[in-house]
Amino acid sequence: MQSRTIIVGDIHGCYDELMDLLNQIDFGGSDRIVSVGDLVTKGPKNREVLELFMTDSRFDTVIGNHDLALRLFWSGEEVELKSSQKETHKELKEDQHRFMPYLNSLPFMIDLGSHVVVHAGLRPHVELHSQTTEDLTQLRTLGEDRESKDGTPWYEVYEGEKFALFGHWPAPEPRRGKMALGLDTGCVYGHHLTAYTIETGELNFVPARLAYASS
Numbered sequence: 001m002q003s004r005t006i007i008v009g010d011i012h013g014c015y016d017e018l019m020d021l022l023n024q025i026d027f028g029g030s031d032r033i034v035s036v037g038d039l040v041t042k043g044p045k046n047r048e049v050l051e052l053f054m055t056d057s058r059f060d061t062v063i064g065n066h067d068l069a070l071r072l073f074w075s076g077e078e079v080e081l082k083s084s085q086k087e088t089h090k091e092l093k094e095d096q097h098r099f100m101p102y103l104n105s106l107p108f109m110i111d112l113g114s115h116v117v118v119h120a121g122l123r124p125h126v127e128l129h130s131q132t133t134e135d136l137t138q139l140r141t142l143g144e145d146r147e148s149k150d151g152t153p154w155y156e157v158y159e160g161e162k163f164a165l166f167g168h169w170p171a172p173e174p175r176r177g178k179m180a181l182g183l184d185t186g187c188v189y190g191h192h193l194t195a196y197t198i199e200t201g202e203l204n205f206v207p208a209r210l211a212y213a214s215s
Contacts, residue, residue: 002199003030007117009183009194010064010167011035013043013088013212015052017193020206025195029058034110036167037064037119037137041084042188042213046091054102063106064119064168065137071103084213108136111162115198120168121146122180124157140169155180165196170215174203189215 006025011018027033039053039061040046053059063071070089072079074096081089092099109128110117121139122131134146141151149169155177158164167184169175174194175182187193190211195204 003028003032004200005032005034005112005198007115007165007183007196007198008033008035009185009187010038010170011043011049011193012038012066012188013040013046013049014187014193014208015043015045015048016209017187017206018049018052020209021193021195021204024206025197025204031058033059034112034117035059035061036117036165036183037062037106038066038167038184039064040070040092041066041082041088044212046088047095050092050099050102054099060110061106062110062117062119063103063108063137067103067106068137071100071106074100074103108133112198114163115165116160116162117165119166121154121166122158122160122164124154124159128160128162138168153177155182186215188212 039049053061066085069079069081069085073081118136120137121135123135139146139154141148141153143151155175158177159179164180166182169182170184170186183194183196185192185194187208190208192205192207
């Protein structure tokens, strides 16, 4: 069977749903999972998700804004944690010394050749190597406030050479642009966890077992 590269939307500690998804797609020994980031916060099993990604070489991820907030906080930066991030810090702080090197190792972008994986977005008409970390982890729209939900979504304008796969901005269905696909379908809010297989273009969805957070 051909090995597959499977991109997974924001997990946010939804470990059980991730297991459901892996079972649905019949995840095999030669397959690879790449997450769009936000492995942790808001959901119930942040530790289990981190342990899986840290210990299984088939799992990779870019860093999401929530992962980054913990990384900066644990590094001693003056970061104002959101309530969900504070809860995750409390949950994980006993093993912070183990998790911190892993979070420190995470890239802002994973180049897969024809595709590129980022957490939030890519600034249109800007080369990949010139993208800012703020855009890569926060970008939604192209107005003055990159995090605003009002305005022109970046993925509607982006026409880069590489097809972009991203998360960060939950929606009931995957967000679609000419050269971009958003995979955050709000699992932690009680909706679905989504996966996209690069080799086939197939989308897979599993329902959330619970709504763990309010959007």
